[in-house]
Structure formats: structure tokens, C-alpha cells
Amino acid sequence: MNDTKTAICVLGMHRSGTSSITKGIHEIGAYIGAYSTLVPPDGDNPRGFWEHQKIVNLHDEALQGMGLNWATATHVSESWLNEASARHVRDQLRDVVMQEFAEQDLWVWKDPRTCLFVPMWQSILTSLNITTKYVIVIRNPLDVAQSLLRRNGFSRQKSFALWLNYTLSSLRTTHGETRVVVEYDDYMKDWESSLQQIASALNMTWPKDNDALQARMKAFINPALQHSRSNPDEAIQTIEMSLVRELYGLCRKAIQDPGLLQDDEFIATIDRMDREYKFMFAMFSSHLDGFTMECSYHGTQNGKAQVQGPIDDEFHEYIIEMPSAVGNQVSIFPTTFPGMFEISELAIQERSTDGTYDEVYTLTPAKLAQLPSTALSMRFPDGGLKFLNLSGQAQFNIPYSFTERGDYALRVVMKVYRQDHPVYVNVVRQALPVYDAQVRRGTSA
CATH class of the missing domain: 3.40.50 (Rossmann fold)
Incomplete structure (x- = not known):
């Protein structure tokens, strides 16, 4: 040839x-x-x-x-x-x-x-x-x-x-x-x-x-x-x-x-x-219309509870029930896929004798931004907590100790951004140099 x-x-x-x-x-x-x-x-x-x-x-x-x-x-x-x-x-x-x-x-x-x-x-x-x-x-x-x-x-x-x-x-x-x-x-x-x-x-x-x-x-x-x-x-x-x-x-x-x-x-x-x-x-x-949020807690079941929500750039309230919770750790996995999400309110509630829930622990917006996380987090001036979830395995822990066995619930007010939202795009571009540095160090998922 x-x-x-x-x-x-x-x-x-x-x-x-x-x-x-x-x-x-x-x-x-x-x-x-x-x-x-x-x-x-x-x-x-x-x-x-x-x-x-x-x-x-x-x-x-x-x-x-x-x-x-x-x-x-x-x-x-x-x-x-x-x-x-x-x-x-x-x-x-x-x-x-x-x-x-x-x-x-x-x-x-x-x-x-x-x-x-x-x-x-x-x-x-x-x-x-x-x-x-x-x-x-x-x-x-x-x-x-x-x-x-x-x-x-x-x-x-x-x-x-x-x-x-x-x-x-x-x-x-x-x-x-x-x-x-x-x-x-x-x-x-x-x-x-x-x-x-x-x-x-x-x-x-x-x-x-x-x-x-x-x-x-x-x-x-x-x-x-x-x-x-x-x-x-x-x-x-x-x-x-x-x-x-x-x-x-x-x-x-x-x-x-x-x-x-x-x-x-x-x-x-x-x-x-x-x-x-x-x-x-x-x-x-x-191609998702919705997402799954998981909550892991210590209790008689020592298991995970889940809720589903929409990807629509809107805040929604989610209640995750934690029956018979005990111990000193509650872990949240906000999304099961890489993406951008924001939490504006987070609280632990305990079931009363009349079946309703009373809040026993509330994280202020300022404390939310200080939570340690396995995701790449970015602080914003509105006091909320925005996370860019790189690997789909984001997790953070709530520093709360259950003083007695009971039926509890986690209340989360959160929204998940569509990938075409301007905030999502801008955060991705800000985060990209950090992500590149992680790749070079071999620490990124």
C-alpha cells in the first residue's frame, strides 16, 4: 500500500x-x-x-x-x-x-x-x-x-x-x-x-x-x-x-x-x-426526574431510611423516619448521583405521645456550612449549604446524641439543581480547578 x-x-x-x-x-x-x-x-x-x-x-x-x-x-x-x-x-x-x-x-x-x-x-x-x-x-x-x-x-x-x-x-x-x-x-x-x-x-x-x-x-x-x-x-x-x-x-x-x-x-x-x-x-x-436521599442512624434496626424527591430547582421538605434510634451518629447521603444540591433547614424530631413530632435539635444555617463532608462543599453568602457532589457518594454527619431510645425523624428542607441551572454551571466552573488538582493527586473518585 x-x-x-x-x-x-x-x-x-x-x-x-x-x-x-x-x-x-x-x-x-x-x-x-x-x-x-x-x-x-x-x-x-x-x-x-x-x-x-x-x-x-x-x-x-x-x-x-x-x-x-x-x-x-x-x-x-x-x-x-x-x-x-x-x-x-x-x-x-x-x-x-x-x-x-x-x-x-x-x-x-x-x-x-x-x-x-x-x-x-x-x-x-x-x-x-x-x-x-x-x-x-x-x-x-x-x-x-x-x-x-x-x-x-x-x-x-x-x-x-x-x-x-x-x-x-x-x-x-x-x-x-x-x-x-x-x-x-x-x-x-x-x-x-x-x-x-x-x-x-x-x-x-x-x-x-x-x-x-x-x-x-x-x-x-x-x-x-x-x-x-x-x-x-x-x-x-x-x-x-x-x-x-x-x-x-x-x-x-x-x-x-x-x-x-x-x-x-x-x-x-x-x-x-x-x-x-x-x-x-x-x-x-x-436522565432522572427525581433522586433518592438516604439517612443512616444507629438504633435497634441500625439501618437506612430513604425518601425520594424531584430535581426541579425548588425547595421541598422531606421527613425521614428513624424508629428506635439510639447512639450518637446520624449520617445523611443527600443524593445518589453526582450533582448540585442545597440544604436550607435541617432538624431532628422526636415523636410525641399524641403521634406528632417535636423538634429536639436544629442546625442553624451557619452551623450547616460547618458540617464536615465527603463532598466538595462551597459556602454561599445566603447562609445555606450548597454541595457539589463529585462522585455520587456525598455524606455528612449530624453531631447529635440520642439520650434515650425513641422514635425520631429527620426533617430536611432541600432542593436539587438541574444541570442546566446557572448556579450549577457556575459552581462547576469554580470547582473544576479543585477537581483537576484532586485528579492529579489521585484522590478523586
């Missing part, structure tokens, strides 16, 4: 138009494989996916081996590449390339899952002396979310998480490579200009028979199949998740000014966003 072999890798989130753009790249000269090897069209993509079936299957096999699927908001760890399962998938993908594409001077493949496996593909193609160039396809995140809602019933929160994971992975792993960013909406409005932009950036030769190309593309492009079309400028203003809004805006700038892709500031910004996303991904990917 000589140095003239080139592969074009099309990256982009599911439902972002990668199929249509890959077909366009094929039409201007890149081999896509025998049609019999491609995923057949269906109701979701009546004009075809333009994906190699074996590649899709192997990507799915790799994800399943990690307990994941295509709808993962979890980064694929690069350390996975050293595992036996990864080597098996890598060898199988290498065989596909050798059997299907080895004799082609220029070929293209796409599967959105590739976004999660770029380092593996880079090692494969480098070993075969194949130059790889990248087309990163961006679609308005609102439209991606709307499409996934129709097809899969995904919440907007989950779709935004997937969009972030796929887009950040694509941009981070292609630093320093030949690449171009295009937007699906632009392609649907003027496919020829978008393909010319791709051809110019990747040094592709434009077909000599432009009339034949025009006829084929006009027969293929069907704007009626683009069901969701939001205004990009409005989207940047209305997307409630700030990291999504920021990344989409940055991608649009890179489309207008391709030189930004090689700019040190652009690369540093993507790295910073990627670290923020890794820091928050468990909250993003939980």
Missing part, C-alpha cells in the same frame, strides 16, 4: 445529516464500498444510511463489551484500547479495511459511533499507511433533540448530553489533523457550496461532469425529509444548557472561519469544554 491512499472519515452526532453528506462525498469521487455491504434504508432514513454494516456491527460489539450502546453520554476511555476486547475489534475493523478498501485511492466511511472510537481508527489506518482526513458534521442541537424525541422518545436533556459527547469527542480527537466542519442546514440549503468547501479543505478533485453530478444530487436531496429546522441564531439564545450553547456557537464560528480549527485558543477551549463535560457527564446521563 503506498502513501497516496486516503480515507475520509465523516463524524457527527446521530440525526445530524451525516448520511446525506457522506452520500454527497461519495458522489464527488470517494469510494463508499459495494452497495450490498451497506446498511439498508428504512423508515428513519429512506434515502439510505451510507454506513458499512460490518463497521456498525463492530462498533456496537465494542460498546456492548463496555456495557454501553450508541446512546451513551459516557466518554469511551482511551485506556480501553489496551484491553483484549478492544484488540479483537481493532483486528476485525482492520480486516474490513483490508478487504473492502485497501485498493482504493480515496474512500469514505461514516457511522456516528466512530466519534467515540477515533483513536482506535487512527491506530488502524496509521498501521496501514493510510492518510485520514475528517469531515465533522454539525446540526443545530435543538433539531437533533427534536429528531431523537420523535424517533426514540429521548428527553431534551439526554439528547443534549449525547450531542455534547459525540461533538466534543470528534473535535478533541482530531486536533492537528486535516479536518473541516460543515453544518447540515447549510448543506440542505446549498449542497454544492458545502461539498466544494469539503473538497477544497480535503484537497479532493471536483468531478469533470458537473451536469451529471447536479442531476444525481437533485434526485437524492429531498428537503421534505428534514423535519426539524430551527433558526441557528435563535437556538444559540434559547438553548438552556450553557455548554451546548457555547459549543454550538464555537462550531459555527469554525465553519465561517476554518482557520480557527488550528488556532491554539480554539483547541484550548475544546479541551476545557471536554473537561467540564467529563466532570458533569454522570449528571447529564442520569
Whole structure:
């Protein structure tokens, strides 16, 4: 195999138009494989996916081996590449390339899952002396979310998480490579200009028979199949998740000014966003409407009691019953997943003979802020207690000794922030340097 072999890798989130753009790249000269090897069209993509079936299957096999699927908001760890399962998938993908594409001077493949496996593909193609160039396809995140809602019933929160994971992975792993960013909406409005932009950036030769190309593309492009079309400028203003809004805006700038892709500031910004996303991904990917709070106490049962609550940025009162409590320790596990929560009131109550509860111990807001905790806590001027729960295992203890056996209850007034709340986002950014320091020391979960 000589140095003239080139592969074009099309990256982009599911439902972002990668199929249509890959077909366009094929039409201007890149081999896509025998049609019999491609995923057949269906109701979701009546004009075809333009994906190699074996590649899709192997990507799915790799994800399943990690307990994941295509709808993962979890980064694929690069350390996975050293595992036996990864080597098996890598060898199988290498065989596909050798059997299907080895004799082609220029070929293209796409599967959105590739976004999660770029380092593996880079090692494969480098070993075969194949130059790889990248087309990163961006679609308005609102439209991606709307499409996934129709097809899969995904919440907007989950779709935004997937969009972030796929887009950040694509941009981070292609630093320093030949690449171009295009937007699906632009392609649907003027496919020829978008393909010319791709051809110019990747040094592709434009077909000599432009009339034949025009006829084929006009027969293929069907704007009626683009069901969701939001205004990009409005989207940047209305997307409630700030990291999504920021990344989409940055991608649009890179489309207008391709030189930004090689700019040190652009690369540093993507790295910073990627670290923020890794820091928050468990909250993003939980897709929860509610949470569980646990209370551990010493008593005849020496057990745990639980209550459930909503994630809605509102304060709610929770009563956790502790029958037959005794001893000198009450431990609270406020949330069972990484996130941001705030406690404004906390008290221990004892059941009276008439069945009602009387407060026997109350923590003032000032004392709340002094409670020792296994979470990363931050003090705020309103006197309440806000916690950024890094690992989902936050715990703090209430310094109260039960003087006699009885039936007690813990009263907590608390709210849990959605990950798109401005307070949550700001606290995460303040905490990120602390978290990075913990990672470097090897003390972070």
C-alpha cells in the first residue's frame, strides 16, 4: 500500500445529516464500498444510511463489551484500547479495511459511533499507511433533540448530553489533523457550496461532469425529509444548557472561519469544554426526574431510611423516619448521583405521645456550612449549604446524641439543581480547578 491512499472519515452526532453528506462525498469521487455491504434504508432514513454494516456491527460489539450502546453520554476511555476486547475489534475493523478498501485511492466511511472510537481508527489506518482526513458534521442541537424525541422518545436533556459527547469527542480527537466542519442546514440549503468547501479543505478533485453530478444530487436531496429546522441564531439564545450553547456557537464560528480549527485558543477551549463535560457527564446521563436521599442512624434496626424527591430547582421538605434510634451518629447521603444540591433547614424530631413530632435539635444555617463532608462543599453568602457532589457518594454527619431510645425523624428542607441551572454551571466552573488538582493527586473518585 503506498502513501497516496486516503480515507475520509465523516463524524457527527446521530440525526445530524451525516448520511446525506457522506452520500454527497461519495458522489464527488470517494469510494463508499459495494452497495450490498451497506446498511439498508428504512423508515428513519429512506434515502439510505451510507454506513458499512460490518463497521456498525463492530462498533456496537465494542460498546456492548463496555456495557454501553450508541446512546451513551459516557466518554469511551482511551485506556480501553489496551484491553483484549478492544484488540479483537481493532483486528476485525482492520480486516474490513483490508478487504473492502485497501485498493482504493480515496474512500469514505461514516457511522456516528466512530466519534467515540477515533483513536482506535487512527491506530488502524496509521498501521496501514493510510492518510485520514475528517469531515465533522454539525446540526443545530435543538433539531437533533427534536429528531431523537420523535424517533426514540429521548428527553431534551439526554439528547443534549449525547450531542455534547459525540461533538466534543470528534473535535478533541482530531486536533492537528486535516479536518473541516460543515453544518447540515447549510448543506440542505446549498449542497454544492458545502461539498466544494469539503473538497477544497480535503484537497479532493471536483468531478469533470458537473451536469451529471447536479442531476444525481437533485434526485437524492429531498428537503421534505428534514423535519426539524430551527433558526441557528435563535437556538444559540434559547438553548438552556450553557455548554451546548457555547459549543454550538464555537462550531459555527469554525465553519465561517476554518482557520480557527488550528488556532491554539480554539483547541484550548475544546479541551476545557471536554473537561467540564467529563466532570458533569454522570449528571447529564442520569436522565432522572427525581433522586433518592438516604439517612443512616444507629438504633435497634441500625439501618437506612430513604425518601425520594424531584430535581426541579425548588425547595421541598422531606421527613425521614428513624424508629428506635439510639447512639450518637446520624449520617445523611443527600443524593445518589453526582450533582448540585442545597440544604436550607435541617432538624431532628422526636415523636410525641399524641403521634406528632417535636423538634429536639436544629442546625442553624451557619452551623450547616460547618458540617464536615465527603463532598466538595462551597459556602454561599445566603447562609445555606450548597454541595457539589463529585462522585455520587456525598455524606455528612449530624453531631447529635440520642439520650434515650425513641422514635425520631429527620426533617430536611432541600432542593436539587438541574444541570442546566446557572448556579450549577457556575459552581462547576469554580470547582473544576479543585477537581483537576484532586485528579492529579489521585484522590478523586
